[in-house]
Amino acid sequence: MTPTLNRIPFWFLRHGETDWNAQGLSQGRTDIPLNAIGVMQAARAAEAMKGRGIATIVASPLDRAFRTAETVAAALALPVSLDEDLQEVAFGEQEGLPMGDWYDDWIAGTYTPAGGEAFAELVARGVAAVNRATALPGPVLVVAHGALFRALRLALGHEPNVRTPNALPILCTPPAKGSAWDVSPVALPPLPA
Numbered sequence: 571m572t573p574t575l576n577r578i579p580f581w582f583l584r585h586g587e588t589d590w591n592a593q594g595l596s597q598g599r600t601d602i603p604l605n606a607i608g609v610m611q612a613a614r615a616a617e618a619m620k621g622r623g624i625a626t627i628v629a630s631p632l633d634r635a636f637r638t639a640e641t642v643a644a645a646l647a648l649p650v651s652l653d654e655d656l657q658e659v660a661f662g663e664q665e666g667l668p669m670g671d672w673y674d675d676w677i678a679g680t681y682t683p684a685g686g687e688a689f690a691e692l693v694a695r696g697v698a699a700v701n702r703a704t705a706l707p708g709p710v711l712v713v714a715h716g717a718l719f720r721a722l723r724l725a726l727g728h729e730p731n732v733r734t735p736n737a738l739p740i741l742c743t744p745p746a747k748g749s750a751w752d753v754s755p756v757a758l759p760p761l762p763a
Contacts, residue, residue: 576700579708580712581619581741582722583619583738584736585604586611586612588602596661596666598664599661612737615641628706630713653703655699656714657715658717659686660685661717662683662684664683700712719734727748728750
């Protein structure tokens with residue numbers, strides 16, 4: 571059974587781009603920094619978050635997410651709190667390798683990379699971390715990772731195996747009826763050429 575999220579709206583922001591994102595490699599817990607595009611994406615996301623009343627920012631401690639969170643926090647004059655459970659999934663032997671067709675099997679629970687974390691474990695960990703975050707003064711912005719948001723998508727009542735763009739703010743709102751949350755990305759201007 572999928573763990574349940576607190577029925578409290580929250581914002582989610584995946585970190586900006588890294589070189590491994592650009593190359594289509596699995597990062598997992600490998601601590602790859604933002605590249606130049608990722609830095610620009612984080613700054614664009616920071617501008618998009620102004621005026622939205624964010625009261626709390628909670629982030630993964632991995633550098634790519636923490637730097638993205640710091641950029642937003644600077645624009646909003648807020649501190650960043652870290653939660654270890656917002657770290658990206660451990661992909662074990664798949665880290666540093668091209669993204670492959672194994673993702674479907676991993677999400678289905680029929681494959682976990684050697685040394686990696688099962689998808690069900692990621693769902694439980696991610697939901698618990700977001701529930702801790704949304705217990706803080708809100709609105710809350712959670713800054714984390716792509717596979718972690720796939721896990722959250724399952725708890726939000728959506729198809730999990732959907733790629734989340736880098737540094738795209740997403741408002742997650744519980745439904746008035748039914749089980750699927752509203753997952754609304756913010757429209758962002760293009761990055762400068």
